[in-house]
Amino acid sequence: xxxxxxxxxxxxxxxxxxxxxxxxxxxxxxxxxxxxxxxxxxxxxxxxxxxxxxxxxxxxxxxxxxxxxxxxxxxxxxxxxxxxxxxxxxxxxxxxxxxxxxxxxxxxxxxxxxxxxxxxxxxxxxxxxxxxxxxxxxxxxxxxxxxxxxxxxxxxxxxxxxxxxxxxxxxxx
Amino acid sequence: xxxxxxxxxxxxxxxxxxxxxxxxxxxxxxxxxxxxxxxxxxxxxxxxxxxxxxxxxxxxxxxxxxxxxxxxxxxxxxxxxxxxxxxxxxxxxxxxxxxxxxxxxxxxxxxxxxxxxxxxxxxxxxxxxxxxxxxxxxxxxxxxxxxxxxxxxxxxxxxxxxxxxxxxxxxxxxxxxxxxxxxxxxxxxxxxxxxxxxxxxxxxxxxxxxxxxxxxxxxxxxxxxxxxxxxxxxxxxxxxxxxxxxxxxxxxxxxxxxxxxxxxxxxxxxxxxxxxxxxxxxxxxxxxxxxx
Numbered sequence: 001x002x003x004x005x006x007x008x009x010x011x012x013x014x015x016x017x018x019x020x021x022x023x024x025x026x027x028x029x030x031x032x033x034x035x036x037x038x039x040x041x042x043x044x045x046x047x048x049x050x051x052x053x054x055x056x057x058x059x060x061x062x063x064x065x066x067x068x069x070x071x072x073x074x075x076x077x078x079x080x081x082x083x084x085x086x087x088x089x090x091x092x093x094x095x096x097x098x099x100x101x102x103x104x105x106x107x108x109x110x111x112x113x114x115x116x117x118x119x120x121x122x123x124x125x126x127x128x129x130x131x132x133x134x135x136x137x138x139x140x141x142x143x144x145x146x147x148x149x150x151x152x153x154x155x156x157x158x159x160x161x162x163x164x165x166x167x168x169x170x171x172x173x
Numbered sequence: 174x175x176x177x178x179x180x181x182x183x184x185x186x187x188x189x190x191x192x193x194x195x196x197x198x199x200x201x202x203x204x205x206x207x208x209x210x211x212x213x214x215x216x217x218x219x220x221x222x223x224x225x226x227x228x229x230x231x232x233x234x235x236x237x238x239x240x241x242x243x244x245x246x247x248x249x250x251x252x253x254x255x256x257x258x259x260x261x262x263x264x265x266x267x268x269x270x271x272x273x274x275x276x277x278x279x280x281x282x283x284x285x286x287x288x289x290x291x292x293x294x295x296x297x298x299x300x301x302x303x304x305x306x307x308x309x310x311x312x313x314x315x316x317x318x319x320x321x322x323x324x325x326x327x328x329x330x331x332x333x334x335x336x337x338x339x340x341x342x343x344x345x346x347x348x349x350x351x352x353x354x355x356x357x358x359x360x361x362x363x364x365x366x367x368x369x370x371x372x373x374x375x376x377x378x379x380x381x382x383x384x385x386x387x388x389x390x391x392x393x394x395x396x397x398x399x400x401x402x403x404x405x406x407x408x409x410x411x412x413x414x415x416x417x418x419x420x421x422x423x424x425x426x427x428x429x430x431x432x433x434x435x436x437x438x439x440x441x442x443x444x445x446x447x448x449x450x451x452x453x454x455x456x457x458x459x460x461x462x463x464x465x
Contacts (some may be wrong), residue, residue, distance in 0.1 A: 046284065149370075
């Protein structure tokens with residue numbers, strides 16, 4: 001089964017079917033009225049996985065902010081190639097924030113990330129997360145509070161040659 | 174059966190235009206005098222340019238997402254607007270929308286919305302309505318076209334204005350259901366100045382003048398549901414509100430234009446594409462209420 005989400009959902013269902021066929025449904029924890037409620041997949045993670053699967057916008061990170069490529073912030077997978085930087089790989093991409101508020105920045109590799117504004121001031125993340133049971137393609141999530149305007153994401157240093165980025169800001173458009 | 178005396182249509186828009194009218198039903202071919210309702214003269218279109226608080230700087234300039242401050246000379250001018258009311262006959266069932274099988278143009282559906290190919294997240298209700306109109310099962314056709322003259326309108330940043338309908342064709346509506354109201358605007362024109370804010374690449378001078386002329390704007394589909402039957406009021410007032418996107422100038426690379434003279438935004442294909450994509454993010458809502 002290629003779809004990891006389907007695999008997660010389908011595996012318990014198959015197991016329940018096998019148990020039903022063996023007349024074991026009455027056993028505690030195997031189904032019936034006392035069964036533990038089925039966990040609902042996290043909608044946000046499912047959303048991001050859908051974005052990752054449905055789009056591919058390639059770009060190469062730049063050594064300087066002045067030539068950093070702009071991310072497509074409309075629920076798209078930005079597949080970023082990381083250029084060599086000394087003995088590692090690193091580079092800048094640009095995020096043009098069209099909405100003030102919390103932005104979620106999701107990475108498919110656990111690459112170090114720093115966010116800076118157009119004036120060069122770093123913006124510390126308000127939260128971060130590294131466990132995504134409903135979208136194993138995600139490796140890291142950072143929440144940053146941004147105003148309207150240009151921000152730069154510095155990715156690296158890392159040994160990874162590529163990382164994909166999806167951004168979400170709560171807008172459904 | 175409630176019928177409208179077409180000769181007594183003094184409140185209808187341009188009564189002479191109503192001589193020809195089309196039934197948009199699939200199972201009921203209405204003859205002359207078979208209209209169930211009429212578009213009222215109070216039908217209006219409101220056009221707005223709402224800006225969130227952060228979109229205006231202390232000098233009242235329109236701020237973009239990539240560090241530019243834009244002013245408008247007078248305001249945004251729009252060409253004629255036409256609202257096509259889309260009718261569906263009641264004889265067949267709507268094509269079923271199944272989130273497990275995203276319709277063409279959508280990549281996946283879950284959690285109450287579908288991912289459209291361009292990245293937009295569209296609520297199930299809109300997808301279902303779109304499917305009903307496009308994918309068969311329900312015959313649709315233009316039930317009427319309302320036109321609005323907007324030439325005298327200059328929309329300032331944060332502004333709003335309304336205009337009454339100039340004409341309808343036809344003005345009388347036969348039995349069926351109105352399921353859509355698609356807005357077409359013939360043109361958009363504007364001019365003004367642009368300045369870079371600190372950190373943004375210079376557009377070539379401290380202040381540059383610019384002009385913009387866009388032909389037919391992207392069609393904005395509207396979804397609604399209004400039954401036209403014996404219980405419908407004899408007069409229906411259409412009301413629509415177009416809120417132009419505050420992101421109109423977002424992502425424009427102002428530093429990429431020729432370094433001297435007035436910037437003609439639409440002369441750059443990539444800039445025009447960006448403007449048109451941003452225009453497609455405008456908000457369009459439509460509905461009906463009973464009139465006289």
